[in-house]
Amino acid sequence: MKDTPHGLIKGEVTGRINWTDSEFSLQITADIACYTAGQFTKLALYDGSGGDEGEWIRRAYSFVNSPNHALGQQVMEFLIIAVPDGQLSSRLDRLQVGDDVYVGKSPAGFMTLDEIPRYTKDLWLLSTGTAIGPFLSLLDEVETQQRFDNVVLVHAVRTSAELVYQDKIQHLEERYQGKFHYVPIVSRENRKDTLRGRIPALLKTGDLVNAAGIALTTDYSFFYLCGNPSMVKDTSEVLIQLGYQKHSRRSTGHFNSENYW
Ligand SMILES: Cc1cc2nc3c(=O)[nH]c(=O)nc-3n(C[C@H](O)[C@H](O)[C@H](O)COP(=O)(O)OP(=O)(O)OC[C@H]3O[C@@H](n4cnc5c(N)ncnc54)[C@H](O)[C@@H]3O)c2cc1C
């Protein structure tokens, strides 16, 4: 194997949860720098199949746990889906407890609490698939619980088997004492206990807002959008139609986003 490239450090898989045939969580222990809830780092493996032409494959993955969790910030959890023919995710899917995996030393990303404008009272976290991960990390923070009047977690998946981390969600419901509102959406199954469809359409019809039980207002609602880039694009368009503006450091607005590809 070639030398570990600058910026990566060797870690070890110390836990694994299999949610479905293709979705899993890895707990990885590595000596990385401090991170902030909502951020991501790189995971990497060496692909030696090309002989001398072997290469390091690295991709971004978001932390699921808060850096302040009981095991400490060097024990990290990642929620991953194996993309068919995906170069790295299919290899990560083969990792078991005790295996080595390489981790980016320096976490990154701006989908954090500090980037949310101070006027925000109601925080809306809209995710598809594995992008619920960074929102669970944010929700784990005591500041999130204290700072906002309401926090809505929307998780849109294809099938109910991908409504992961139900134990964490139940714990958040107890901890937030009425301030936390969980809205699961399933797109490819008929179920009585979840909304059916896609985030942008359900936002437009008002069904998502009804399910959350929290009114939208340009005065103090703020949205983070994360996951499938077409969900991010379509939802941004609906929010703009509803009178909300994209937020940036230079221009205060109502929503910001992170695309997973
Ligand atoms: C900031 C950030 C955070 C991320 N966090 C996570 C995370 O926590 N968990 C996670 O599973 N992934 C996450 N991703 C996606 C991840 O970095 C990889 O892109 C993904 O695992 C696919 O890599 P691959 O090498 O297997 O696929 P590649 O061989 O690189 O093929 C990628 C192609 O697969 C398609 N694709 C379909 N579904 C996805 C998908 N869910 N993600 C990426 N590409 C997809 C796209 O067309 C994309 O071009 C994140 C991406 C970014 C930018």
Ligand SMILES: NC(=O)c1ccc[n+]([C@@H]2O[C@H](COP(=O)([O-])OP(=O)(O)OC[C@H]3O[C@@H](n4cnc5c(N)ncnc54)[C@H](OP(=O)(O)O)[C@@H]3O)[C@@H](O)[C@H]2O)c1
């Ligand atoms: N989920 C699975 O069962 C499964 C199994 C094996 C492999 N994979 C692969 O894993 C990768 C990621 O799959 P994923 O299911 O986590 O993510 P995904 O394809 O992004 O789907 C997650 C949710 O996002 C919705 N969505 C898609 N486009 C949207 C848009 N424009 N606006 C709003 N919502 C939108 C989907 O609805 P729709 O259902 O309406 O598209 C689904 O409810 C894919 O490459 C997939 O092929 C998935």
